[in-house]
Amino acid sequence: MFKATLKSLLSRKLRLVLSALAVVLGVMFVSGSFVLTDTLQRSFTDLFSSAYANVDVSVTPKAEKGKQPEPLTPQAITDVKSVTGVASAVGDVQGSARPIGKNGKVITTSGSPRFGFNWTGTGQEKIRDGKAPATENEVAVGGYLATTGGFKVGDDIALLTLEPKKTFKITGIYEYAGGRDSLGGELSVAFTEPVAQQLLLGKKDVFSGITVTASQGTTDDALRDAVAAKLGSGYDVKTGAVLAKEQADQINEGLKFFNYVLLGFAGIALFVGIFIILNTFSIIVAQRTRELALLRSMGASRGQVIGSVVLEALVIGLIASIVGLGAGIGIGALLAKIFSSLGGSSLELASIGAPMSAIISSFAVGMIVTVVAAVMPALRASRIAPVAAMREAATPDRPLTKITITGALVAAAGGTSLAFGFNQASLPLIFGGILVAFVGVALLTPILSKPMVSLIGRLLSWSMPGLLGRRNSARNPRRTAITAAALMVGISLITGVSVVLTSATKSIEKLASGQLQTDLIISGEGQMEGQPATFRRDVLTRVEKTDGVRSAVGWSQDGVLEGENQMFAVGVTDLPAMATMFALKPKSGTIAPLKDDQLALPEEMAAEKGWSVGSKVTLQLAKGEPKTYTVGFIWVKSQVLQGALVLPESASANFRSDQIAQAFVQVAPGVSAADVQKRVEPLFADNPEITVQDRSAFVKQTTSQFDTVLLMIQILLALAILIAVLGVINTLALSVIERTRELGLLRAIGMRRAQVMRMITVESVVISVFGAVLGLAVGLALGIATVQALKDQGISEIGLPWMTMVQYLVVAAFVGVIAAILPAIRAARLNVLDAIAYE
């Protein structure tokens, strides 16, 4: 039996390749994710150990809870120097510095930091060209910044720091060990110490940390203990190795999440793969009915028949896992390479390796998925009565009642789990529900396929080949259904996400046109990263005084501590003006300028905290002592300023930065916003990170991030769709084999090759479009359900992405045409005589 299985397997190489390909792709995705994240993790670990290579012990000020750490004084350095075992102690100054390129735009990176520091001559940086900065308007720049911005020694460079744009002369370009331009794609610039202190820390004669080296014979750990003992509490004293590990761990934590996301999509791809394999095995078993029944009639037991099919699956799963693992290592390496050079950053890659997790998961996933998918067809195969072998009759259409009822029940179970999941905000329930719902819908697909396929097919069957193609696709509802269902999964997920994002966009637009009474919005880059670019208060005053401005409101923002709770707070310049602009309605209290010890908050936040007007709230700001505020105003739930505490302007002084992060302008009646915009913009000429936008541009900018999200998800789901396309090819190819004699007959009575190809293409397009229509329907349902569930999160409108949906439909039709190419060529090339005689 074993031998017979292997022989039968090897005799059908095409079948082997087709059914294995889906598994290969899924396994490739899984192992590729592991290889990619593993390589990146090791690369980052290397990066940070080289970044802290010449740090034996580092001293930084310890931050009190909720407060910004006070910078170090020169006294601390003197203290450290006095510790025995210290070879050197150098004060470090480091802070954000964003270079402005020659085109006047701020130079950005893809995630790597942009910073400035004090040139001490003791760091890892070695001057490659020119000399170190010596005067207050001189800087040295890193090799990477020099290449990215096209700077040479002697050029001028403008920098944004705590202060607005300032221009310096480049006196030198530095590099790192081994002639590297940067350690990890960061953009850095070195100032003289006093300039660095003023621009990066905002104070004279302070430091952000101390780099300590040990003298001969002192271990890092001993040095750390000695320094810590000398300085007392109030300082974090760590060895360079620990620091490197901490920073690497932080990045690796992020990478782990990234890995989970990738694995999630790999899971979707494999889920789709199960459909394909299930289908392939069903078709194979159907085609082998005679062979299996012959074995049965010769005395093979049911168990042996099941064993033979499962064995075939195991062999395919094993081969696919090996190939998939190999391909995954390749893809992971390629992606790591792309990632490391993303945006020109130059992360030095660690060697590519296959972690154990990749190997284990590849084999587990590949074999399990294949065998699970083969069990159903194997069971069916074992039920074939031996006499069926002798009868020529094709497998009759089995009734769809059972499968339909099962499908309805499973879909209902999935829907219920989904509803519960939304209700409980439980992700496992939501994802589980979606998965189960997919299976349910897939089981319902056969019954849907009859009317749907004939409807879709009618559009395509104006000629005889078209009619035949349509009839062929309706011929085996289960096969068509499962092939289409595989396509449905990917398309429905994209559609669902698209519905949510469109609804979010629509909600924001509605909000902007209804509640947002502002004409201009002034904001800095990086609103999403939590550390936005800011501008000075006096600029806001000048905005307010600009001709045509009726009122202007701005706020600075920071995190504050209420007891143990981190909260988001804004220090607003003018509460009444803000209430007008955002159409805030009083729930209790009155709209009046906030006194220095008053705060305002939205209704839902007040309810959650149990606060009402008059409640006392004690807050710890980044600077200064805790302060008690009285709730003065609570506004009716609104879409703007959700989850924000509004503090008086005076509170800003104790924020990490008291500069304005966002400002809003209302123009005087009868004045055009565009004109005012033209007059306001020059005020920010030396601050290229700040943009002045009218309302629609602001909305567009806010919603444009959704497009990026959608694009990412589309890319990640592309594999699931690719596997589904393989499924279409697979089904068609196997159908072509199955219908060899029919094709021979058609050719014998005069069907041209082109007509045969058209027939197969129509069948393919009908299946693909059917899958797309299903996907769109399920995706709409999922999306709308999600939007309903997110109503409280501010998505108040339902927006349907009609254009996108039409695009998916067109893409599906196109995919159908592509998928048909190979099977159609194969069908057209059949030798007529052989085909007629084909058994």
Added chain:
Amino acid sequence: MSASDGVAARAVDVWKSYGSGDAAVTALAGVSVDLDKSRFTAIMGPSGSGKSTLMHCLAGLDDVTSGEVWVGDTLVTGLKDRGLTELRRDKVGFIFQQFNLLPTLTAEENITLPLAIGGKKVDRAWFDVVVDTVGLRDRLTHRPTQLSGGQQQRVACARALVSRPDVVFADEPTGNLDSQSGAEVLGFLQRSAREFGQTIVMVTHDPNAASYADRVIFLKDGHIVRELLSPSAEEVLDTMKHLDSVVAVPHV
């Protein structure tokens, strides 16, 4: 040279061999034959005699090693796939032993399939005549699975006739049928030749089937060895029995 008046299909010194070198098998060894218009010709011979190969070559389903094949005014030899396809579609009708019909189409759609493929209009009057002759009027909307073997084969006959081809080739058309259904199909083929003037060429190894033909050609080892005109079943059987002793004659 073209097929002259009165000849529907013609083979001129047709050789056909498969394989090459030592393994070469000669299926047809210089066969020349004229198949007259409006006649029902049967090609007979034992297994391996080359009778099916001859039919396949005549019908443009297989190419010849040397020699020429004509159907009507068309020189079949040397035609490319497109030309062969059009020949099969427009000039030739086929009836196979089994699996003659597309399971997804109704009987009527199966009958008009060659016309539909060629984008031609159905001659309703002729269609009605053919359908009534094969007695399928009340079965037109049925799918093949709902028809008996005999009915299926009659649908195949109707399909072969509906486009009024120069020649209808039938390859063991009764091989899979019981004698009653077989007789119906053969009777219908005979009537088509006699009443509608349809040229029919049938390959068979059944003497009884051959007895319906106007002319029976006997093949052995790739040669035409004998022919009979309007023979009885007994005469055919007798000839078959003595075929072993017959010496091959290159031309009849």
